[in-house]
Amino acid sequence: MEKIQAIRGMHDILPDRTPRWQHVESVMRRVMASYGYQEIRLPLVEKTELFKRSIGEVTDIVEKEMYTFEDRNGDSLTLRPEGTAGCLRACMEHGLLHNQVNRLWYAGPMFRHERPQKGRYRQFHQVGVEAYGIASSDIDAELILLSSRLWRELGIAHKIELQINTLGTAEERHGYRSKLVDYFRAHYGKLDEDSRRRLDSNPLRILDSKNPDMRDLIQAAPVLTDELGEESKAHFQRLKELLDQADIVYAVNPTLVRGLDYYSRTVFEWVTQELGAQGTVCAGGRYDGLIEQLGGKGSAATGFALGMERLIELLEAPEKLDAAALPHAYLIRVGEQAELKGAKLAEALRETLPNLRLVVNCGGGSFKTQFKRADKSGAVLGLILGEDEARDQLIGVKYLRSEAGQTTLSQSELIPFLQALI
Missing domain, CATH: 3.40.50.800 (Anticodon-binding domain)
Structure with a gap:
């Protein structure tokens, strides 16, 4: 009889490795509490429509990567591919967004049917941190400060660098999108297959291409900051001032984008050179438009998500943690x-x-x-x-x-x- 093995891309975490996870989770809980963020626990399974609305029906995640099935009632359900949509759904359902400020965090497995490789799995674990009801850039700065403290307490701050950018408002981005599409159409022969596919559906994502052959073309592309109004510029300038005051080192990366319309203004990523192609450890930003897209009343929202597997790969001397649990x-x-x-x-x-x-x-x-x-x-x-x-x-x-x-x-x-x- 053939032995049953784990599904490809889904890994057991054996007892000789769980101390590393427990250590990171313990530090995580302590840091979240020190900033006043409260834990929320969410279902693994949601209605498929939630992710179609939040992630977009024409994205790779929805089209190719979600684990979707019909239950016995004929309802289409999906194993969550990310946590933000479920967190917002819970807050809307239980009335937590009306004239309130909420600082929340959650942790657990997410599921995407993509090609498994180091640092990228079909069942992977994320920690998400979300803040609702604050429109000013000081909450964006707080999220960056919180994540920076997390790296310091885990002893990996020297391995991670911060990149920031601003996406402006949806209206500002719309004008920029037209210029970007015109530019890439004029250089269509230089686009790779992925970029050609994204040209009509998601042109900003072309800026995020990891193809080295595209680098010069992307560097010469129109810059979003040229399209920003005074309010968006002031929001970004204030963020930089707050980070400077806190001695947070960062680089402004104009090609750092998000492909979905509900993102606005601040975006940031913590990246490393130590994990090969999977260099993003933590990604965050402001997504003020998502609540309305899910059927709620428009409200300010910002947050970030980090990958536990990648974080654990960066730990110094993890074998000492393993020994400490013996x-x-x-x-x-x-x-x-x-x-x-x-x-x-x-x-x-x-x-x-x-x-x-x-x-x-x-x-x-x-x-x-x-x-x-x-x-x-x-x-x-x-x-x-x-x-x-x-x-x-x-x-x-x-x-x-x-x-x-x-x-x-x-x-x-x-x-x-x-x-x-x-």
Whole structure:
């Protein structure tokens, strides 16, 4: 019989790697709380129409990449390919957007049926951060400051660079789009296949092409900032002033764009040179037009999303994180009385030392067998309880990761001894 394996592009995260994820999630929660952002938990499955409205029916994501199916009622449902649309749907449904300011974040798996490669999977994990009800550039700056603090606390700030741009308003972008289409049509023979396909449906995305053969053509293209009104220019200038004041280093990248009409003004990306082609670690910006597009009353909205897999790839010395989650001690117990009294002793230790990571041998076995299990567990100490120790209320202590000698303690001495270890 053929073995069932994981679906291509969907990966198991095994116990020897989960400490890296737990570390990032722990730092994430702490940083979000320090800025007053509250967690919202959203469904994995939404009505397909939500993503058609938010992402656009002619985009690659909707046309080719979504996991869409009919349920038993005949409704078209989709595994979420991103989190912003679901977050807005929840806020609209529960009345969280009316004359309110909300700072929210969420985390979890997203799904896209695209070609798997390093840093890009069919089930991938994102953290999204969204702020609603604030139109000024100070909230855009806050999101950048929050993400910058996250990089510092994770120890990866030196690996990531910030790029920013402004898209102006939808009206300003409309005038620019016409000039851009005229320019690229005049150079149609130099466009690659992707760019030709985007010329009518999504011409701004041509500016984001990663094809090196397109670089000179894109660099000579009309610039959006030439089409901006005074209000959009002032919004962007204020953002730069706020970032300068906070000593945030950035580069203005005029080719940094978003392909959908509901994006406006601020866009930003944190990028790295260390992950090959998948260099964007975090992407964000203002999307004031999306709420109205989903059927709500127009309101200010801005946010960002970051990829957990890519972030974890950038961690320094992640093996230290893995080791930090290993057991402090493994309790070896041989004999009927040792098993009975060992179970009680283990619970007493956990009660008194809540941070102690203690594995208790189960399933019997000789001393030799249990020592092998203790060693394989990665524990620092082996705690040895045989029939003699159980009778005399003693415990043997053997260091499993060093050459230090074995010793025997009374069980009353064990708590302060372990306290010093943890």
